[in-house]
Structures are given as C-alpha cells and as structure tokens.
Amino acid sequence: MQFDILLQQILNGLVLGSVYALIALGYTMVYGILQLINFVHGDVLMVGAMVGVTVVGILATSGLPLPLILVIAVACAIPVCVILSLLIERVAYRPLRNAPKLAPLITAIGLSIVIQTLAMIIWKPNPIVFPDLLPTKPIEIGPALLAPKQMLILVVSAVLMIGLLLLVNRTKLGRAMRATAENPRIAGLMGVNANQVIAVTFAIGASLAAVAGVLVAMNYNIAQFSMGFIPGLKAFTAAVLGGIGNLGGAVLGGLLLGIIESLGAGYIGDITGGFLGSNYQDIFAFVVLILVLVFRPSGLMGERVADRA
Amino acid sequence: MQFPSFKDKPVAAYGATAVITLALLALPFLAGTQGNGWVRIIDFALLYVMLALGLNIVVGYAGLLDLGYVAFYAVGAYLYALLSSPQLAENFEFIRQMFPNGMHNSIWLVVPLGAGLAALFGALLGAPTLRLRGDYLAIVTLGFGEIVRIFLNNLNAPINITNGPQGITNIDPIEIAGVSLGKTQTFFDIEVPSVYLYYYLFLILAIIIIIVTIRLQDSRLGRAWMAIREDEIAAKAMGINTRNVKLLAFAMGASFGGVAGAMFASFQGFVSPESFTLMESVVIVSMVVLGGMGHVPGVILGAILLYAIPEVLRYVAKPAQLAIFGHELIAPEALRMLLFGLSMVLIMLYRPAGLWPARQHGTAADAAADDKASGEAKPAATGSGQS
Numbered sequence: 275m276q277f278d279i280l281l282q283q284i285l286n287g288l289v290l291g292s293v294y295a296l297i298a299l300g301y302t303m304v305y306g307i308l309q310l311i312n313f314v315h316g317d318v319l320m321v322g323a324m325v326g327v328t329v330v331g332i333l334a335t336s337g338l339p340l341p342l343i344l345v346i347a348v349a350c351a352i353p354v355c356v357i358l359s360l361l362i363e364r365v366a367y368r369p370l371r372n373a374p375k376l377a378p379l380i381t382a383i384g385l386s387i388v389i390q391t392l393a394m395i396i397w398k399p400n401p402i403v404f405p406d407l408l409p410t411k412p413i414e415i416g417p418a419l420l421a422p423k424q425m426l427i428l429v430v431s432a433v434l435m436i437g438l439l440l441l442v443n444r445t446k447l448g449r450a451m452r453a454t455a456e457n458p459r460i461a462g463l464m465g466v467n468a469n470q471v472i473a474v475t476f477a478i479g480a481s482l483a484a485v486a487g488v489l490v491a492m493n494y495n496i497a498q499f500s501m502g503f504i505p506g507l508k509a510f511t512a513a514v515l516g517g518i519g520n521l522g523g524a525v526l527g528g529l530l531l532g533i534i535e536s537l538g539a540g541y542i543g544d545i546t547g548g549f550l551g552s553n554y555q556d557i558f559a560f561v562v563l564i565l566v567l568v569f570r571p572s573g574l575m576g577e578r579v580a581d582r583a
Numbered sequence: 584m585q586f587p588s589f590k591d592k593p594v595a596a597y598g599a600t601a602v603i604t605l606a607l608l609a610l611p612f613l614a615g616t617q618g619n620g621w622v623r624i625i626d627f628a629l630l631y632v633m634l635a636l637g638l639n640i641v642v643g644y645a646g647l648l649d650l651g652y653v654a655f656y657a658v659g660a661y662l663y664a665l666l667s668s669p670q671l672a673e674n675f676e677f678i679r680q681m682f683p684n685g686m687h688n689s690i691w692l693v694v695p696l697g698a699g700l701a702a703l704f705g706a707l708l709g710a711p712t713l714r715l716r717g718d719y720l721a722i723v724t725l726g727f728g729e730i731v732r733i734f735l736n737n738l739n740a741p742i743n744i745t746n747g748p749q750g751i752t753n754i755d756p757i758e759i760a761g762v763s764l765g766k767t768q769t770f771f772d773i774e775v776p777s778v779y780l781y782y783y784l785f786l787i788l789a790i791i792i793i794i795v796t797i798r799l800q801d802s803r804l805g806r807a808w809m810a811i812r813e814d815e816i817a818a819k820a821m822g823i824n825t826r827n828v829k830l831l832a833f834a835m836g837a838s839f840g841g842v843a844g845a846m847f848a849s850f851q852g853f854v855s856p857e858s859f860t861l862m863e864s865v866v867i868v869s870m871v872v873l874g875g876m877g878h879v880p881g882v883i884l885g886a887i888l889l890y891a892i893p894e895v896l897r898y899v900a901k902p903a904q905l906a907i908f909g910h911e912l913i914a915p916e917a918l919r920m921l922l923f924g925l926s927m928v929l930i931m932l933y934r935p936a937g938l939w940p941a942r943q944h945g946t947a948a949d950a951a952a953d954d955k956a957s958g959e960a961k962p963a964a965t966g967s968g969q970s
Contacts, residue, residue, distance in 0.1 A: 310718075311718045311721075311722070366928060366932070369932055370931070370932070370935075373935055374935075375716075375717045375718060376648060376717065376872070377931045377935045378931075379648070379717070379718060379721060380868075380869070380872055380927055380931050381927065381928050381931040381932065383865055383924075383927060384869075384923075384924045384925070384926070384927025384928040384931065385924065385928055386924070387865070387920055387921075387923060387924030387927070388921060388924035388925055388928065390920075391917050391920040391921045391924060392921070394917055395913060395914075395917050395921075503861075507722075507725075507726075510722065514719070514722075554733060554734075554737060556729070556733060557729075557730050557733055559726075560726030560727070560729060560730050561730075563722065563723060563726055564711055564723055564726060564727075567711070567712075567715055567719055567723055568711040568714075571714070571715070571719070
C-alpha cells in the first residue's frame with residue numbers, strides 16, 4: 275500500500291466527509307429534538323445547490339471577482355433553504371407531532387417527491403454546470419494534491435462546525451436547544467418556547483444544508499434535481515454511525531464515513547481481486563449503516579439505549 | 584353498502600358473486616374495444632395488486648416498514664429472466680453445453696423457485712433488522728433495496744450475469760399446458776390476444792393471493808403479526824416467538840413479490856435494473872399505506888388507484904392542460920409525480936389510516952358494525968364495545 279496514494283485517499287475522504295458532516299448535523303439536530311428522521315433534508319440541500327448554481331450562472335458574466343460570486347451564491351441559497359425548511363416543518367411535521375411514527379415518515383417521503391418534481395420543473399431535468407470559480411492549480415500537501423476548492427470545503431466546514439458547537443454549548447439559545455432535546459415539557463416549564471426552538475433548529479440545519487449543497491455542486495461542477503437523495507442518505511448513515519442526536523458524533527461519523535468510502539472505493543478492486551469495482555461505492559454507506567445498526571445501534575458516541583418497540 | 588352474507592341472504596350473495604365473476608371475465612374484452620393499451624394497464628394493475636398484498640403482510644399485518652420491497656420483485660424477475668432467456672447460455676460455455684436447446688424452463692419449476700429465492704432474500708433482510716425500530720428499519724430496508732439494484736446494475740463485469748444496465752431480453756413468455764401466453768390463441772372461435780391471456784393468469788394469481796392473505800389474517804400467524812404490530816413486548820410476553828414470526832412475515836411477503844416478479848419478466852419479455860428503483864418501493868408502500876394498512880380491500884383499492892390514475896393522467900393531462908391553459912404547463916410525467924407526492928402528504932395529514940381502513944378492534948364503531956352484521960338489536964354500545 276503506497277503511502278502517497280493512501281494519503282491522497284484519506285484527504286479526499288476528509289473532504290467528502292466534511293460535507294457529510296455538515297448535512298449530518300442537520301439530521302442529528304432534528305432527530306435529537308423531535309425523534310424524527312427528516313427525510314427531506316437531502317432535498318433542501320439540492321435546492322440550496324440549485325439556487326447557488328443559478329446565481330452563479332447569472333453573475334458569471336457580471337465581472338465581479340469570482341470568490342465574491344461564490345459568497346453571494348451561498349448568501350442567496352441560505353434564506354431560500356431556511357424558508358423551505360420552516361414551511362416543511364409547519365405544514366408537514368407540526369400537525370403530525372403526536373401521530374404514530376409512520377405518518378411523518380410517509381409525509382416526508384411525499385414531500386421529498388414533491389420538492390424534487392418542482393425542482394425538475396423549475397430547473398429542467400438536465401444537469402446544470404457549476405463553473406470553476408477558484409483557481410484550479412492544486413496545492414501540494416506532502417505527496418498528495420488538494421485542489422483549492424477542496425481546501426475551501428475543509429475550511430468552511432470546519433468553521434461552520436466549530437461555530438455550531440459553540441452556539442449549542444455556549445449560548446442561551448444553545449442551552450434552550452439542549453433542554454428541549456432532553457425533555458420538551460420540562461423545558462417549557464423553564465420558560466423555553468418549544469415551537470420556537472424547533473423552528474430555529476430546522477433553520478440552522480437548513481442553512482448548513484444550503485452551504486453543503488453549494489459546496490457539493492462546486493466540488494463536482496454539476497447540479498441536478500436528483501442530487502439530494504444519495505448525499506442525504508449517506509449523511510443520515512453518518513449521523514447514525516456517530517450516534518444520532520449527538521452533534522460531535524455527527525461530525526465524527528461524517529468524517530469517518532467519508533474516509534471509509536474513499537478508501538473503500540480506492541481499494542475495493544484490490545481486495546476483491548477485480549470482482550467488485552469502484553462503481554460499488556454507494557454500497558459502502560449502506561453496508562456501514564447495516565453493520566452499525568446491528569452491532570452498535572447507539573452509534574460510536576451515543577449512549578446505550580434500550581430497545582424501543 | 585355491505586356485501587350480502589352467504590348465510591343470511593344466499594340468493595343475493597351468490598347472485599352478486601356471479602355478476603362480479605362475469606364482469607371480471609368480460610373485462611378485457613370490454614376494455615379492449617378502446618385498444619390493447621387499456622388491457623395492458625389492467626394487467627399491470629393486477630401485478631401491483633399482487634405486490635401491494637405481499638407488502639401488506641410486512642407493513643400492514645406485522646407493522647414492519649419495508650422500503651426495499653422492490654428487491655424481492657427484482658429477484659423473482661431476474662431469476663425467471665436468467666432461467667428462461669438466452670442470457671446465461673450466451674455468456675457461459677458450460678451452460679451452453681448443459682442446455683443445448685437454450686434455457687427454457689417450465690413455469691412450474693421457475694415460479695416456485697423464484698418465490699423460494701425471494702423468500703430467502705426476505706429472511707436475509709429480516710435477520711439483521713429484528714431489533715430495529717420503525718425509522719431505522721425503513722432506512723435499512725431502503726439500503727437493502729438499493730444494494731440489490733446496484734448489484735444488478737453492475738454484475739456484468741468481470742463475469743456477465745445480469746447484463747448490467749442493458750438488462751436481459753428475449754425472455755420466454757409463459758407456457759401453460761402447451762399453450763403459449765405470448766401468442767394470440769383461439770378458444771371456441773374467439774380470438775384471445777396475448778394481453779388478455781396474461782390478464783386471466785394474473786387474475787387467477789391475484790385471487791389466490793387475496794384468498795391466502797385473508798385466511799392469514801384470521802390465522803394464528805396473522806394474529807401473531809398483528810400482536811407484534813401493536814405491542815411487541817406484550818406479544819413476547821404472551822409467548823409469541825417474535826423472531827421467527829417477523830422472519831416469516833418478511834419471507835412470505837417477499838415470496839409474493841418474487842412470484843409477481845416472475846410474472847412481470849415473462850409479460851414484458853425484458854428486465855432491467857431501471858424497473859426496480861427506490862421509487863417503485865415507495866409507490867408500493869404508498870399503495871398499502873394510502874389504501875388502508877392491513878385491510879385487504881383497502882390495499883387492493885390503493886393499488887388500483889395509485890397505478891391506474893397516473894396512467895390515465897398520461898393520456899388525459901396534455902389535452903386537459905391545453906383546454907384550460909392553452910399550452911402544456913407541466914409534462915405528464917412530472918404532473919404524475921407531483922400529484923403522487925401531494926396525495927401522500929395530504930392523505931397522511933387528513934386521513935392517516937388510509938382511504939379504506941380496517942375497523943379498529945374494541946371500539947364502538949366495531950361493536951356497532953358487528954351488531955348490524957349479526958342482525959340482532961342490541962342496546963347502544965357503551966364507551967368500549969366488545970367484539
């Protein structure tokens with residue numbers, strides 16, 4: 275196993291994993307408070323990416339400096355995603371808070387279909403190209419190469435994750451969020467408005483997803499109405515891997531999943547003697563999910579929970 | 584409107600049965616006057632009825648949310664395809680030597696084999712998920728369905744088993760007692776095209792599956808499933824072996840899917856991974872949940888509505904939009920998906936038990952319905968009726 279290839283794979287994995295971590299944070303926050311898998315989160319990401327790519331397309335010929343265009347794109351994507359996410363919470367999840375678990379799940383799947391179809395109608399089914407806004411000359415890190423946009427992903431993700439952790443652990447709002455996650459009714463007795471906290475949670479998750487969406491589109495130079503599903507699913511796997519409901523776990527799970535996927539796709543040909551190739555990459559997330567749920571359902575950093583029916 | 588009871592009103596009951604039977608027998612000929620396309624729609628609707636009833640065992644009876652059901656459909660279809668098409672003979676020398684006339688196998692061998700293999704996959708899926716709750720179970724089954732699809736899509740290198748994204752073609756149509764369902768046959772001077780023949784086959788299979796599921800409902804196994812659905816811990820306390828019962832739910836539900844898959848392969852003559860996407864699983868789950876989880880008539884209604892309406896929309900959408908808006912706003916395919924998603928959301932918000940749900944056991948409505956059925960006048964039921 276050559277070291278430089280290994281390092282390259284690990285770096286790629288970290289880039290991939292940072293994006294997963296950003297999305298996973300959204301899943302895990304909502305699950306912590308509502309015990310609900312927000313199936314639509316992947317599509318919120320997709321909307322962020324589509325808005326971003328549209329803004330970039332409009333501004334590409336305006337002569338503004340390219341990095342500024344990127345910032346504007348993200349600044350436009352975030353409010354759209356936040357409003358979308360708040361709408362979803364209000365219309366679909368809030369009425370079903372006391373319904374059996376099946377109802378919000380089916381509703382979420384239905385909403386996912388609606389949002390994807392609307393995106394397909396608005397932006398047309400064909401993929402849209404996201405042009406390179408940053409210089410493409412790779413940076414050298416030891417024997418491995420990292421494109422500037424990959425570096426940007428790592429930096430932005432790290433900043434956002436640290437910011438979120440600070441928010442949750444050091445601010446009054448964060449305390450309210452943690453209290454609501456632990457016990458909404460008692461939190462209410464302590465003067466915390468649960469509905470408000472839930473709305474804020476969705477909003478923060480949506481903002482992270484919007485940024486992640488633009489980053490994914492930037493990384494792969496492409497955006498399409500169907501792009502939210504697979505990253506959403508993998509990010510959910512990451513959240514479960516780290517321990518759902520646990521923010522640090524989501525970050526850890528995301529990074530770990532990214533590395534597993536990267537290394538797996540890179541080496542699977544060697545391991546299976548050429549039988550399975552890197553086109554099986556998507557399976558890794560599912561296999562990891564099944565293994566985690568069978569052997570350690572509370573995840574890496576979660577507390578042991580008893581089996582609930 | 585209640586179906587007349589065979590005991591109390593035998594004449595009405597048998598009469599109604601005869602009318603329904605005649606209607607079902609004549610249906611393809613009636614629909615066929617508008618073109619064979621409509622009969623094809625009915626055939627596919629019957630396939631989906633079979634699938635929905637199979638999934639109903641897992642989701643409706645046992646309460647196990649399975650979002651990867653299409654994997655079993657795929658297993659049945661691909662097994663039939665591999666055993667009844669030139670695919671294996673073309674790619675493997677030893678098969679060519681074993682079967683010099685090509686792979687043509689009797690349906691009496693392939694369909695049970697398909698059902699059995701699907702049941703095995705069902706048990707394989709069920710085994711690691713026994714301890715999982717609703718949401719996690721859904722995601723894991725979803726992953727399983729995707730894994731099967733990805734394998735089917737990629738098993739064309741280094742050895743070509745499934746022919747990858749191109750799929751398997753030239754699949755034999757079904758042959759029963761020497762009569763091939765793939766060609767127009769003549770009975771008593773009536774010409775019956777292949778689509779009609781398949782309709783009768785699917786109708787017989789669907790009726791068998793309906794009878795099996797209804798009998799299962801009242802059987803010991805069925806009650807065990809419902810006990811697990813309502814409260815697994817209480818069920819265990821009552822001595823139900825939840826592990827075996829859950830595995831049986833997955834396996835039996837999957838076997839129905841496998842049979843439907845084999846029928847699908849022979850009907851269409853061609854299978855590819857594109858027919859077995861996550862969306863298909865979601866559609867089948869919707870048929871069960873939106874129709875009325877656990878209630879056989881509701882599930883059948885859900886299957887027929889959710890298949891037929893989008894198909895009808897395909898023909899009707901463009902002219903309707905032209906008439907109303909003057910030009911086509913939304914393509915039929917997109918409109919279909921939009922309405923589908925919207926109906927899922929709306930039905931869950933306003934009628935979460937489904938369009939035609941089962942009566943709730945132990946409620947006043949249940950007691951009242953029982954009273955009406957047995958024809959006795961009882962004093963008005965108090966808070967909780969007894970059934």
